Amino acid sequence: MVRVLFVCLGNICRSPTAEGVFRDLVRREGLQATIKSDSCGTSDWHIGDPPDARATAEALRRGIRIDDLKARQISTADFADFDYVLGMDNQNINKLTALCPQAYLSKVQLFLDFAPEVNLREVPDPYYGGDDGFSNVFDMIEAASNGLLADIRKYHIDV
Ligand code: 4NP
Numbered sequence: 461m462v463r464v465l466f467v468c469l470g471n472i473c474r475s476p477t478a479e480g481v482f483r484d485l486v487r488r489e490g491l492q493a494t495i496k497s498d499s500c501g502t503s504d505w506h507i508g509d510p511p512d513a514r515a516t517a518e519a520l521r522r523g524i525r526i527d528d529l530k531a532r533q534i535s536t537a538d539f540a541d542f543d544y545v546l547g548m549d550n551q552n553i554n555k556l557t558a559l560c561p562q563a564y565l566s567k568v569q570l571f572l573d574f575a576p577e578v579n580l581r582e583v584p585d586p587y588y589g590g591d592d593g594f595s596n597v598f599d600m601i602e603a604a605s606n607g608l609l610a611d612i613r614k615y616h617i618d619v
Contacts, residue, residue, distance in 0.1 A: 462616045464497040464608070465542040466571065467552050471501030471531035474548045474583050474597060476511040478571060480519050480526035481598070482605045489609065494617055499529070500538065502555040506531040512587070518594040522602075539564040543616070544608070546571040549582035572600060574607030 464482065468475040479499040486495045501507075509531045510516070519526045539545060539560045545567045547553040556568045572581050578600050586593030 462495045462544075462612050463542040464495065464544040464546065464612075465538055466497065466499040466546050466548070467502060467534060467556060468499075468548040468583075469501055469503050469552065469585065470506045470587065471499055471533070472506045472509055472512045473515045473587050473594070474585070474601070475499035475501065476526050476529045476531070477515050477519060477594075477598060478546070478548070478601045478605065479529060480524045481601050482608065484524050485605050485609055491609075491617075495609075495612060498542070500532045500534045502534055502552055504533045507533055514586070514591055514594050518591075518598050522598060534559065536561065539567060543567060544569065544612075546574075546608070548572075549585065571604050571608070574605075574611060575600065575603035576607070578603050 466475040466478040476499050479497050482497050486492055511526050511529055516527050536559060546569055547556055548571055560568055570581050572578055572583055583597055583600055586597050
């Protein structure tokens with residue numbers, strides 16, 4: 461089993477979108493018994509909340525449902541439990557590396573580094589912007605999800 465954790469600040473915009481997009485990809489590839497994913501926030505601000513309505517609407521527009529997801533906060537146990545701990549931006553990465561036990565630091569990576577074709581390393585925070593921010597974010601997340609699956613196939617599963 462390969463386990464992936466997507467992390468942002470609030471766990472209501474970027475990381476639940478990433479979880480939904482990647483979960484859909486994994487299901488379409490028939491790998492749901494092999495790859496598990498989850499998401500969380502570095503903050504405790506939205507614990508128990510569903511994704512932001514704008515994120516849910518953008519995902520639905522692309523044929524993906526994320527309305528079943530509920531925000532939670534990162535815990536130190538996550539670094540042992542997951543193989544990939546993927547931050548959306550450098551602020552997330554700084555928080556994660558501060559919390560992460562030394563032995564697991566190599567698991568902490570910027571999610572967009574799996575999409576070198578995207579000319580950004582950080583997924584911009586769409587929370588305070590307009591709806592088009594959510595569409596841009598979705599495109600980046602789709603690209604990085606494909607790159608992430610390719611990485612998992614290369615290093616973890618021979619399929
Ligand atoms: P996310 O976006 O980190 O992508 O979930 C945010 C959600 C909430 C807040 C900031 C960013 N907030 O300030 O409550």
